[in-house]
Amino acid sequence: MIVFERVSKRYPNGREALTHVSFGIESGEMVFLTGRSGAGKSTVLKLVALLERPSRGTVTVNGKSTGTLKARHIPAFRRQIGVVFQDHKLLADRPIFDNVALPLVVAGAPLKETDKRVRAALDQVGLLGKEQMLPTELSVGEQQRVGIARAVVSKPPLIIADEPTGNLDPDLSLEVMRLFRRFSDVGVTVLVATHDQHIVRELAKREIVLASGEIQGDGADPLPHVVASR
Amino acid sequence: MSLGVFGTRHVQALLGSLGRLARNPLATALTLLVIGLALALPAALSVFVIDAQMATGGFGDAIDMSVYLKSGVPLAQAQQLATDARERPGVARVTLIPADLGLQEFRKYSGFGAALDALKSNPLPTVLRVVPRRAASSAADLESLRRYFAAWPEVDTVQLDTEWVLRFNAILGVLRRLGLITAALLGAGVLAVVGNTIRLEILNRRAEIEVTKLVGGSNAFVRRPFLYTGLLYGVGGALLAWVILEAAVLILDPSVTTLAQLYGSGYSLQGPTGQVLAGLFGGGMALGWLGAWVSAHRHLRGIEPRA
Numbered sequence A: 001m002i003v004f005e006r007v008s009k010r011y012p013n014g015r016e017a018l019t020h021v022s023f024g025i026e027s028g029e030m031v032f033l034t035g036r037s038g039a040g041k042s043t044v045l046k047l048v049a050l051l052e053r054p055s056r057g058t059v060t061v062n063g064k065s066t067g068t069l070k071a072r073h074i075p076a077f078r079r080q081i082g083v084v085f086q087d088h089k090l091l092a093d094r095p096i097f098d099n100v101a102l103p104l105v106v107a108g109a110p111l112k113e114t115d116k117r118v119r120a121a122l123d124q125v126g127l128l129g130k131e132q133m134l135p136t137e138l139s140v141g142e143q144q145r146v147g148i149a150r151a152v153v154s155k156p157p158l159i160i161a162d163e164p165t166g167n168l169d170p171d172l173s174l175e176v177m178r179l180f181r182r183f184s185d186v187g188v189t190v191l192v193a194t195h196d197q198h199i200v201r202e203l204a205k206r207e208i209v210l211a212s213g214e215i216q217g218d219g220a221d222p223l224p225h226v227v228a229s230r
Numbered sequence B: 001m002s003l004g005v006f007g008t009r010h011v012q013a014l015l016g017s018l019g020r021l022a023r024n025p026l027a028t029a030l031t032l033l034v035i036g037l038a039l040a041l042p043a044a045l046s047v048f049v050i051d052a053q054m055a056t057g058g059f060g061d062a063i064d065m066s067v068y069l070k071s072g073v074p075l076a077q078a079q080q081l082a083t084d085a086r087e088r089p090g091v092a093r094v095t096l097i098p099a100d101l102g103l104q105e106f107r108k109y110s111g112f113g114a115a116l117d118a119l120k121s122n123p124l125p126t127v128l129r130v131v132p133r134r135a136a137s138s139a140a141d142l143e144s145l146r147r148y149f150a151a152w153p154e155v156d157t158v159q160l161d162t163e164w165v166l167r168f169n170a171i172l173g174v175l176r177r178l179g180l181i182t183a184a185l186l187g188a189g190v191l192a193v194v195g196n197t198i199r200l201e202i203l204n205r206r207a208e209i210e211v212t213k214l215v216g217g218s219n220a221f222v223r224r225p226f227l228y229t230g231l232l233y234g235v236g237g238a239l240l241a242w243v244i245l246e247a248a249v250l251i252l253d254p255s256v257t258t259l260a261q262l263y264g265s266g267y268s269l270q271g272p273t274g275q276v277l278a279g280l281f282g283g284g285m286a287l288g289w290l291g292a293w294v295s296a297h298r299h300l301r302g303i304e305p306r307a
């Protein structure tokens, strides 16, 4: 589903965020991306979502190389990826319903189906009944869950999440991660960047460890100190 | 995507734009006022020109020339000349006014009856009243027709009675040009106003545009509400211009009617015709849409989602 081949990313300011990064993620796999702050986790996710293009190497997502994808094909490309961001990026002046419905609206889904799917997605993150509230009327953790509902509402084959549990208490964090796992159980590919070692251990999924823009470890038994001493 | 979904999307975008405009009534009203005034001015000029043309349509018959025959041309020959004149292309009608008839009429209308009785012979010539075809009524056509008749040996003089109509038509021509120039300049103004308003709107909604693109909104999808906003500005401006025009007609009509009566005409201002209204709304919508499109095209390109 995702293939990085000797990918380097240099930002316009000259900062090289990734150096020769290679890995592959199968369809339906759930993978954690860990590493210190500044290690390049967000950069990997941005390359997958085509918010950035690689400086060198190739990034292939669902069979499409992002380096050469034409601008007019980008919207369709992004529609197959559900994205959860650190700062959840909700529209402050739109009710929760509209926020969650946005991916369906841009894809031109019928109104009835939109309504049904938005409720189902909000139900999954435990926010059913808050459709008409504004994002600012919710707690930060609730806002984060709205962001997750928006990422899953269109049932994309790939979900990428950057610190999706950053503002959630441990119980809720675990619940959100289990939600992601349920998606991967039904064949959705899930890539999550996180600091939360507790969660990574709890779910026992493959972990890719980044350090200073390079892959330090990639395995299914991912205790960082073990990886580091290999 | 089905047609129904396609329609739904457009209705959504339209309602969204409408709602947004309604939520900022003051800003919307000011923009509409500027557009309305800019559209009203050229429309007013065209209303004036069209009304004036209709008025001179009444003068259409007034464009004629009097061909005075030399005294002593017998009636039978005058009749033959009238027949010849009718065959000349560009001539619509020829009326023969024999000297006797002319004298009778002069007696009747001039009030010089007694003075005329004192004359031994009829001083009036026989006259051919020639009305040119509408299509052959330009100044040049009339001049060549005048020369043509003046060259006839039986003709004394040819008098063009209605030069003022030609002058009036020339003035209308100037006004028509002026209307076109005004329309072009103010149309460019409308483009700039709509474009700038849309630009500000785009900047205001930058975050929303980024998120929409992030979840896979196409450029067309992102652009659509702005195009509808431009279109609505055009429609609203045209409506306002219409109101301004009707109000202006209402205020001006009594004095115009009085003026026309002084010239012996029953003419009054008619207000915008269907044609003017179609131009007003068509032009307003086209300008609004175009201004929005150019602005959206230029400013949306630079907005890409960031993480």
Ligand SMILES: Nc1ncnc2c1ncn2[C@@H]1O[C@H](COP(=O)(O)OP(=O)(O)OP(=O)(O)O)[C@@H](O)[C@H]1O
Pocket (backbone or CB within 6 Å): A011, A012, A013, A015, A016, A017, A035, A036, A037, A038, A039, A040, A041, A042, A043, A044
């Ligand atoms: N837009 C940008 N322009 C320039 N440099 C950037 C940009 N984004 C990230 N970087 C740099 O690239 C490096 C990797 O950043 P990245 O955001 O990928 O780290 P991260 O692993 O997500 O960190 P965190 O855990 O703090 O979110 C950092 O050193 C950062 O300074």
Ligand SMILES: [Mg+2]
Pocket (backbone or CB within 6 Å): A041, A042, A043, A162
């Ligand atoms: Mg990050």
